[in-house]
Amino acid sequence: MSKSLTWSWSNGRMFQKCQRQWYLKTFVASHNARDDRRREAYLLSKLQSVSAWRGSLVDAVISQKIVPAIKNRRAIGVFETLEHARGLFDSQWEYAMQHGLRQKDFVRSEEGDSFAAFHAVEYGLKIRPEEREKAWSEVEKALNSLFEMNELLSTLRTATQLFTQSPLVFPHFDVNIRSVPDLIAFYYNAPPMIIDWKVSIFGANDYRLQLGTYALALVRSNSYPDFPASLSIYKPTNIRLLEAQLLSGQMREYSLTDADIEEIETYIAQSASQMALALGDEPDDDQIRPFDFPVTNNPDLCERCNFKSLCWQEKNLWAEWKQMSLL
Numbered sequence: 001m002s003k004s005l006t007w008s009w010s011n012g013r014m015f016q017k018c019q020r021q022w023y024l025k026t027f028v029a030s031h032n033a034r035d036d037r038r039r040e041a042y043l044l045s046k047l048q049s050v051s052a053w054r055g056s057l058v059d060a061v062i063s064q065k066i067v068p069a070i071k072n073r074r075a076i077g078v079f080e081t082l083e084h085a086r087g088l089f090d091s092q093w094e095y096a097m098q099h100g101l102r103q104k105d106f107v108r109s110e111e112g113d114s115f116a117a118f119h120a121v122e123y124g125l126k127i128r129p130e131e132r133e134k135a136w137s138e139v140e141k142a143l144n145s146l147f148e149m150n151e152l153l154s155t156l157r158t159a160t161q162l163f164t165q166s167p168l169v170f171p172h173f174d175v176n177i178r179s180v181p182d183l184i185a186f187y188y189n190a191p192p193m194i195i196d197w198k199v200s201i202f203g204a205n206d207y208r209l210q211l212g213t214y215a216l217a218l219v220r221s222n223s224y225p226d227f228p229a230s231l232s233i234y235k236p237t238n239i240r241l242l243e244a245q246l247l248s249g250q251m252r253e254y255s256l257t258d259a260d261i262e263e264i265e266t267y268i269a270q271s272a273s274q275m276a277l278a279l280g281d282e283p284d285d286d287q288i289r290p291f292d293f294p295v296t297n298n299p300d301l302c303e304r305c306n307f308k309s310l311c312w313q314e315k316n317l318w319a320e321w322k323q324m325s326l327l
Contacts, residue, residue, distance in 0.1 A: 005275055006169075006176045009210050012271040018296035019278055024307045028290065031108065040310055043101055046108065047119040047306040050127065054135040055199035057092065058142045058246065059182060060113070061085045062197060063164040066146070067183065070153070071162050078147040085139055092116035093132065119306060142199050142246035152244065152251065155193070159185040166224060168217035172265075175272040179217035186228050192218065193240040199247060207243050208254050212264045215239035215256060236261050 006026075015022040029041035048056065065084050069076035096116035100106070108115065120127050147153070156162065163184040170177050183195040194214045196207060215236040241254040278293060295311065296302055305311065 004176070005174070005272065005279070006178050007172075007268060007272045007275065008178045008180075009213050012268075012275075015271065015275055015278075017298070017301055018305065019293035020290055020295045020311055021305055021307055022275075023278075023290055023293045024310060037310070041307065043106070044122070044306045044310060046101060046117045047122055048117065049119050049304065050131050050135050053092070053096070053116055053118065054139050057085065057088055058139055058199050059165075059197055060088065061139075061143060062146070062182070064113075067156075067162055067164050070156050070159075073157075078144060081143055081147070082140060085143060086136075088113060089136055089139060096121060097127075119304065122306075123309070138199065138201075138247060145246045145249045146244070148249060149244065149251065152195075152242070156183075156185055158187065159193075160188050161186040161226070161228065163224070163227075168214070168221035168223050170217055170220040170222075172268060172272070174276075175268075177213075177217060177268060179214045181214045181218070184218065186231070191234050191238045191240055192231065193242060194218065195242045195244060198243060198245045200245070201247060207252075208241075208256075208260070209264060209267060211241040211243060211254055212236070212256050212260055213268070215241060216261065216264060 011022060011026055014025065024041050025045050028038055029045045030038040031042050033039050033042065061081060061084060065081055066076060091114040093116065095111070095114045096118045099117070099121050100111065100115070101117040101122070118127065119125075163186075165180055165182065166184060168179045168181070181194045182197045185193040185195065187193070194211060196211055196214070198207070218239060219231070219234060219236050237256045237258060237260075239256070241256070243252040243254070245251070280292075290311070296305075302308060
């Protein structure tokens with residue numbers, strides 16, 4: 001398997017935090033691999049914290065229930081939405097607590113909407129009942145908050161097209177840039193809008209660079225022939241960017257300048273170059289060893305890592321390899 005490098009906002013951040021984690025997820029994990037190591041990495045890559053899972057569930061409800069209703073000009077209320085969310089919540093919680101990820105011959109595509117996998121269950125940690133209650137309370141709060149964003153919902157109802165979770169890929173020098181905006185809205189007489197749903201407790205981070213990357217991808221990607229032809233007249237600086245903090249009910253709108261675009265391109269180039277240097281010149285991925293990649297020095301990050309069991313196993317293999325090399 002020859003190396004190819006794809007950069008995204010999420011794997012760029014992962015690389016900065018722990019190169020070993022980035023390598024295991026990006027180059028080792030494989031859903032159709034025959035060898036146990038790649039298969040194990042794939043299974044571990046599916047784990048989530050309870051907090052991250054409840055955010056993913058909110059995203060799924062918006063994509064599956066709310067946006068289709070808006071697209072079809074069908075009225076939808078908060079009670080109908082919460083009923084759908086509760087069904088997903090309960091079925092996914094049960095699946096995760098039973099650790100269906102470890103069932104024999106697991107195939108993600110066959111598990112449907114009930115799939116979820118918790119980091120805590122995989123690593124034998126106790127999930128307290130109040131964690132479930134808190135997770136549902138925040139799902140409920142996030143969805144109620146969205147229905148209170150009347151101006152935003154009205155704006156979406158005037159869109160000519162809506163696309164959820166659409167991967168956008170474009171080449172940037174020798175690297176493929178991949179972005180997956182939560183929602184893209186196209187309009188007849190206005191620039192497109194990209195919306196990013198956030199279900200974070202504090203919501204203090206500035207996501208300008210992340211949303212700017214999405215704008216760059218939207219303008220430069222040719223991934224979707226269904227996108228309107230009018231997209232070609234817009235520059236990244238024309239794209240409207242909105243961050244919707246669903247737990248606080250706050251919305252942050254960002255506008256980009258040419259200097260912002262230059263900053264984003266520089267950031268991508270530097271991050272991708274660091275990844276390429278870490279991979280080196282090996283012609284084949286199988287010749288690269290995980291212990292060639294340094295690990296984080298943050299013990300909390302290490303403890304929360306999906307791949308810690310595999311990583312620690314690799315550490316033992318590295319010690320054995322060094323011992324053998326001395327013989």
